[in-house]
Amino acid sequence: MILVYVDHDRGELSELSLQAVALGRSLAEPDEPVDALVVGGSALEAAGSLAAYGITTVHLAVHDALTDYTPVASARAAAELAARLAPRAVVAIGDQRGNEVMAHLGAITDLPVAADCTEVTLGDPTQVVRARWGGNLIEQGLLHAATPLLTLVPHTVRADAPGDGVGQIEEFTPELTEADLLVRVVDRVAESHGGISLTDAKVIVSGGRGVGSAEGFGLLEDLAGLLGGAIGASRVVTAAGWRPHDEQVGQTGTKVSPDLYIACGISGASQHLAGCHTSKTILVINNDADAPIMAHADYAVIGDLHKILPAIIDATRTAKAG
Amino acid sequence: MEVLVCIKRVPLSGGRFVLTDDQTEVDTRRLGFTISPHEECAVELAVQLVEANGGAATVLSLGTPESLEQIRESMAIGIDRGILLETDGAEWDAQGTATAIADAIRADGTEFDVMLFGNESADAANSQVGVRVAHLLGRPVITGLQGMSVTEGTLRGERAGAAGREVFEVPLPAVATVKDGVTIPRYPSVPGRIRAKKKPVAQSTPTRPEPRLEKVSYTLPAETGKRATVLGTGPEAAAAVVEVFRKIGAI
Numbered sequence: 318m319i320l321v322y323v324d325h326d327r328g329e330l331s332e333l334s335l336q337a338v339a340l341g342r343s344l345a346e347p348d349e350p351v352d353a354l355v356v357g358g359s360a361l362e363a364a365g366s367l368a369a370y371g372i373t374t375v376h377l378a379v380h381d382a383l384t385d386y387t388p389v390a391s392a393r394a395a396a397e398l399a400a401r402l403a404p405r406a407v408v409a410i411g412d413q414r415g416n417e418v419m420a421h422l423g424a425i426t427d428l429p430v431a432a433d434c435t436e437v438t439l440g441d442p443t444q445v446v447r448a449r450w451g452g453n454l455i456e457q458g459l460l461h462a463a464t465p466l467l468t469l470v471p472h473t474v475r476a477d478a479p480g481d482g483v484g485q486i487e488e489f490t491p492e493l494t495e496a497d498l499l500v501r502v503v504d505r506v507a508e509s510h511g512g513i514s515l516t517d518a519k520v521i522v523s524g525g526r527g528v529g530s531a532e533g534f535g536l537l538e539d540l541a542g543l544l545g546g547a548i549g550a551s552r553v554v555t556a557a558g559w560r561p562h563d564e565q566v567g568q569t570g571t572k573v574s575p576d577l578y579i580a581c582g583i584s585g586a587s588q589h590l591a592g593c594h595t596s597k598t599i600l601v602i603n604n605d606a607d608a609p610i611m612a613h614a615d616y617a618v619i620g621d622l623h624k625i626l627p628a629i630i631d632a633t634r635t636a637k638a639g
Numbered sequence: 640m641e642v643l644v645c646i647k648r649v650p651l652s653g654g655r656f657v658l659t660d661d662q663t664e665v666d667t668r669r670l671g672f673t674i675s676p677h678e679e680c681a682v683e684l685a686v687q688l689v690e691a692n693g694g695a696a697t698v699l700s701l702g703t704p705e706s707l708e709q710i711r712e713s714m715a716i717g718i719d720r721g722i723l724l725e726t727d728g729a730e731w732d733a734q735g736t737a738t739a740i741a742d743a744i745r746a747d748g749t750e751f752d753v754m755l756f757g758n759e760s761a762d763a764a765n766s767q768v769g770v771r772v773a774h775l776l777g778r779p780v781i782t783g784l785q786g787m788s789v790t791e792g793t794l795r796g797e798r799a800g801a802a803g804r805e806v807f808e809v810p811l812p813a814v815a816t817v818k819d820g821v822t823i824p825r826y827p828s829v830p831g832r833i834r835a836k837k838k839p840v841a842q843s844t845p846t847r848p849e850p851r852l853e854k855v856s857y858t859l860p861a862e863t864g865k866r867a868t869v870l871g872t873g874p875e876a877a878a879a880v881v882e883v884f885r886k887i888g889a890i
């Protein structure tokens with residue numbers, strides 16, 4: 318059996334939750350059961366729907382104290398389940414929560430964890446291919462563990478459409494201590510900045526050191542406004558305080574994949590590209606025709622962005638009016 | 640307040656890595672070194688906490704003796720003392736690293752109120768060392784913080800969630816792993832650099848356990864083979880850009 322940790326947010330399954338299920342199924346032998354762990358009573362309905370995605374048994378961990386995301390308790394429940402069911406592997410999606418729960422599970426069970434895998438071959442030892450440096454370096458590794466604990470880079474597998482599987486739900490109450498419940502979401506603050514979020518935007522107008530100042534981003538905002546897009550930035554920009562950090566694209570910022578990414582005054586460091594190279598179309602505006610980003614872009618305009626952007630804004634406005 | 644921050648020396652390359660002939664290491668002969676931006680922010684937070692509350696900030700790194708360079712860099716912005724756990728450069732997995740760090744903290748004897756880590760290391764991205772150290776020392780840990788404050792014995796952290804920001808709170812002593820943007824790191828000053836040279840660094844050499852996640856080899860991602868089509872030079876290219884916008888349905 319393969320055990321999948323399936324995350325949810327107050328009962329909502331996300332696209333990534335369903336990718337976790339697809340990951341579990343991809344590792345299973347034909348006819349091998351794929352079980353899921355879902356934590357918290359709020360997920361009862363979500364747990365029910367997982368059967369349709371090919372889960373054999375959904376183990377729903379319920380406990381009075383589990384009212385919102387509680388990472389240590391989730392790991393404790395996973396450890397208890399793994400001890401009882403002896404799965405061939407425990408897997409999760411490598412987003413913040415998946416990696417966090419698996420790190421706790423690794424610590425609780427004293428097992429190693431291979432995070433950010435892109436390929437896995439279960440065995441003794443388990444062979445993994447892992448993304449390092451935000452995918453700029455690929456590692457072939459061996460995981461020496463009785464039970465391999467693994468997370469997969471998001472979007473490596475596609476979530477399947479629901480089928481007509483008939484699974485069952487088994488509730489259990491994990492044994493938890495005060496310490497397991499100490500770390501939990503105690504409050505939620507709505508994001509206030511409105512507008513289109515970076516991850517949802519179809520168009521991103523992104524600026525780097527070449528924009529020169531906070532004020533310089535006015536031009537990028539004008540173009541983003543015309544194209545219904547969002548603003549992105551390189552780390553040089555956010556570290557200088559020209560733009561808020563949540564606009565940073567890259568290895569340590571947000572990973573985006575819009576239809577159109579317009580990179581203004583960005584050189585294309587590997588750590589920046591790690592966050593935007595999967596964009597459908599990349600347009601570069603840069604005064605250096607040899608900037609590294611040229612080898613990752615589809616179109617480029619060479620020259621000073623402070624002169625080029627106003628012309629593009631005018632022409633776009635005219636085109637939209639006409 | 641006693642604050643600890645853990646940093647890892649990693650090669651700095653904005654371009655394509657070059658591998659050694661046997662493909663087991665990054666060829667670092669022409670590269671500079673740095674720490675992850677997450678860790679730069681963690682160092683800054685450590686200095687801020689001590690500025691606000693008194694006490695001392697300690698930096699710890701497990702790595703080659705050259706990691707002293709990164710320890711001194713963080714001292715230049717205000718860290719008070721260092722702990723260097725020397726290695727021969729072979730890779731340590733997350734379990735081995737966390738065990739060595741926890742052992743060193745116990746041996747040091749300081750009761751750290753706050754221990755700061757990056758959410759993930761720049762090169763290995765295990766996303767584990769902070770969490771594992773927390774378990775080994777019996778401390779609560781909050782991860783991936785994009786906002787953090789410490790008041791009256793409570794560490795409060797925020798991070799992006801599915802809908803808005805999620806808030807966590809734990810009592811001190813506690814561990815936090817932070818992300819780039821949690822604060823804006825300052826630049827070192829010249830007097831800061833001079834002071835850094837005289838600050839104490841305790842050195843020891845832990846034994847590396849057999850890695851349970853064992854690196855075998857590296858490969859590089861396939862080259863894109865792409866080359867951007869140049870639409871023009873200067874403002875005259877605007878019409879061609881609008882054509883592209885039209886073609887891909889952006890307008």
Ligand SMILES: Cc1cc2nc3c(=O)[nH]c(=O)nc-3n(C[C@H](O)[C@H](O)[C@H](O)COP(=O)(O)OP(=O)(O)OC[C@H]3O[C@@H](n4cnc5c(N)ncnc54)[C@H](O)[C@@H]3O)c2cc1C
Nearest residue numbers: 525526527551552567568569570582583584588604622761
């Ligand atoms: C572990 C690690 C993680 C990192 N994570 C990230 C990350 O998540 N995101 C990120 O962005 N960076 C990240 N970085 C930093 C990264 O290495 C680069 O330093 C950064 O991306 C460079 O930003 P930039 O392109 O804006 O600046 P530069 O590299 O300085 O490039 C500026 C560009 O603007 C052009 N230019 C200048 N003036 C003009 C003008 N008037 N008109 C047109 N073009 C002009 C120049 O030709 C140049 O190409 C990370 C670094 C490390 C070590």
Ligand SMILES: Nc1ncnc2c1ncn2[C@@H]1O[C@H](COP(=O)(O)O)[C@@H](O)[C@H]1O
Nearest residue numbers: 645646701756757759760765766767768
């Ligand atoms: N060799 C090391 N020395 C000191 N701190 C480390 C080391 N490796 C990892 N860390 C810390 O643990 C964090 C997470 O690392 P990792 O689990 O490898 O993703 C890093 O951002 C550092 O703060």
